[in-house]
Amino acid sequence: MAHTHIIYILLYNLKVCSFQVNTVNVLQVADYKAPNLEASGHMQQGMYVPKANVWEELYDPIHVLLRAVHRRDFQGSMDRFTL
Numbered sequence: 001m002a003h004t005h006i007i008y009i010l011l012y013n014l015k016v017c018s019f020q021v022n023t024v025n026v027l028q029v030a031d032y033k034a035p036n037l038e039a040s041g042h043m044q045q046g047m048y049v050p051k052a053n054v055w056e057e058l059y060d061p062i063h064v065l066l067r068a069v070h071r072r073d074f075q076g077s078m079d080r081f082t083l
Contacts, residue, residue, distance in 0.1 A: 029054050
């Protein structure tokens, strides 16, 4: 999940109209996963992943199902949830 995606989720959930969200707030709910270098030499983008307690306490599969445009988005969230 990219930083801008986490910002969007925080703004949506907190019902904040400002785009000024402190990075410290993001780090309270997510950990940064450093970029990886693939065997082919291509570098993947670093991203933020939700912490375990966020998945356990805040994840609502019904909400995701109702908001997902594509079924694969919902299935991807379920796959990440069950890891």
